[in-house]
Amino acid sequence: xxxxxxxxxxxxxxxxxxxxxxxxxxxxxxxxxxxxxxxxxxxxxxxxxxxxxxxxxxxxxxxxxxxxxxxxxxxxxxxxxxxxxxxxxxxxxxxxxxxxxxxxxxxxxxxxxxxxxxxxxxxxxxxxxxxxxxxxxxxxxxxxxxxxxxxxxxxxxxxxxxxxxxxxxxxxxxxxxxxxxxxxxxxxxxxxxxxxxxxxxxxxxxxxxxxxxxxxxxxxxxxxxxxxxxxxxxxxxxxxxxxxxxxxxxxxxxxxxxxxxxxxxxxxxxxxxxxxxxxxxxxxxxxxxxxxxxxxxxxxxxxxxxxxxxxxxxxxxxxxxxxxxxxxxxxxxxxxxxxxxxxxxxxxxxxxxxxxxxxxxxxxxxxxxxxxxxxxxxxxxxxxxxxxxxxxxxxxxxxx
Ligand code: AMP
Ligand code: MG
Numbered sequence: 001x002x003x004x005x006x007x008x009x010x011x012x013x014x015x016x017x018x019x020x021x022x023x024x025x026x027x028x029x030x031x032x033x034x035x036x037x038x039x040x041x042x043x044x045x046x047x048x049x050x051x052x053x054x055x056x057x058x059x060x061x062x063x064x065x066x067x068x069x070x071x072x073x074x075x076x077x078x079x080x081x082x083x084x085x086x087x088x089x090x091x092x093x094x095x096x097x098x099x100x101x102x103x104x105x106x107x108x109x110x111x112x113x114x115x116x117x118x119x120x121x122x123x124x125x126x127x128x129x130x131x132x133x134x135x136x137x138x139x140x141x142x143x144x145x146x147x148x149x150x151x152x153x154x155x156x157x158x159x160x161x162x163x164x165x166x167x168x169x170x171x172x173x174x175x176x177x178x179x180x181x182x183x184x185x186x187x188x189x190x191x192x193x194x195x196x197x198x199x200x201x202x203x204x205x206x207x208x209x210x211x212x213x214x215x216x217x218x219x220x221x222x223x224x225x226x227x228x229x230x231x232x233x234x235x236x237x238x239x240x241x242x243x244x245x246x247x248x249x250x251x252x253x254x255x256x257x258x259x260x261x262x263x264x265x266x267x268x269x270x271x272x273x274x275x276x277x278x279x280x281x282x283x284x285x286x287x288x289x290x291x292x293x294x295x296x297x298x299x300x301x302x303x304x305x306x307x308x309x310x311x312x313x314x315x316x317x318x319x320x321x322x323x324x325x326x327x328x329x330x331x332x333x334x335x336x337x338x339x340x341x342x343x344x345x346x347x348x349x350x351x352x353x354x355x356x357x358x359x360x361x362x363x364x365x366x367x368x369x370x371x372x373x374x375x376x377x378x379x380x381x382x383x384x385x386x387x388x389x390x391x392x393x394x395x396x397x398x399x400x
Pocket of ligand 2: 183
């Protein structure tokens with residue numbers, strides 16, 4: 001059986017190329033940048049004032065104090081979006097506002113609070129050092145600088161920066177189209193009454209949320225009863241219309257598990273089946289004409305965990321992401337976590353704001369309450385007890 005690292009490496013090595021596309025900046029949040037963005041502009045684009053106040057020559061007010069103010073002649077005012085026509089000469093000043101261009105001749109701004117204006121005269125009550133309260137052209141960004149590198153997932157801060165240098169469109173990875181095929185004759189969609197022996201189908205909803213968070217375009221497909229023909233037909237349609245297919249259920253050793261057989265009949269190549277992790281051992285990965293099959297176990301917790309450990313990194317890397325691991329930080333166990341098994345156990349835990357780590361509840365892979373309670377996983381090695389008080393790495397699964 002493959003280790004987790006081997007399984008992930010095989011998946012990442014099998015990713016086919018994914019095209020990029022240009023999108024308006026306003027639609028680029030959460031997308032992965034495909035080429036570097038280089039600034040064509042200095043930022044700020046011109047020297048400007050950091051304060052509401054008066055532009056002046058620092059030398060003129062070098063000795064100003066509240067007791068011994070310096071009087072300057074006010075020669076004009078410049079507002080937002082304007083440029084002062086003249087220049088600031090000896091013993092003169094120009095009123096300006098935060099962000100307005102520094103008039104020629106001035107080399108400092110005294111803030112309004114340190115002045116007293118009377119008609120055309122401005123009494124300056126504090127000294128100014130050269131370039132005080134001036135934001136210099138290019139001090140933030142120099143023209144030609146690389147602002148954001150490829151593989152970055154664009155967040156609000158990136159978008160703000162790119163807009164500030166005048167970027168209207170960016171090249172990003174195309175969103176992979178991913179179908180979700182849920183198998184199981186016992187499954188009914190929520191909203192319909194249940195007959196005896198049936199359960200509500202929950203994996204499509206859960207997986208759709210996680211796929212969307214990974215940047216995929218999600219196509220949930222109709223439920224598939226457990227027959228080889230129905231499974232094959234469903235997969236055929238799913239592969240025809242999408243870049244990847246995520247299945248749930250039907251990947252185990254049962255007589256009613258048809259995903260692998262149906263995939264093989266369609267000409268798919270099963271790259272591996274089974275990974276030495278708990279939950280989620282019967283995970284299957286395959287390729288079919290440059291498309292990917294991620295066959296998840298049907299147990300909701302197993303589907304959830306294998307998605308985060310094996311599918312999420314694949315989808316992120318496919319879109320060029322440089323960072324694909326779950327965000328992690330240290331935490332302190334409040335209670336012991338026991339792994340008696342011979343596989344690594346990714347234990348659902350709840351970590352609080354102080355980094356205290358509690359078990360999220362009973363860990364069986366059909367227990368969904370502990371799934372909802374968890375905000376992190378702890379990787380517990382086989383046949384090991386992680387004792388209360390130990391420092392562990394928590395892998396965050398919230399806010400993804
Ligand atoms: P399977 O992997 O098909 O053997 O399913 C394992 C367990 O997960 C069974 O108890 C199924 O009823 C359950 N299960 C499978 N698929 C789903 C689903 N889409 N939603 C909720 N439970 C499921
Ligand atoms: Mg099943």
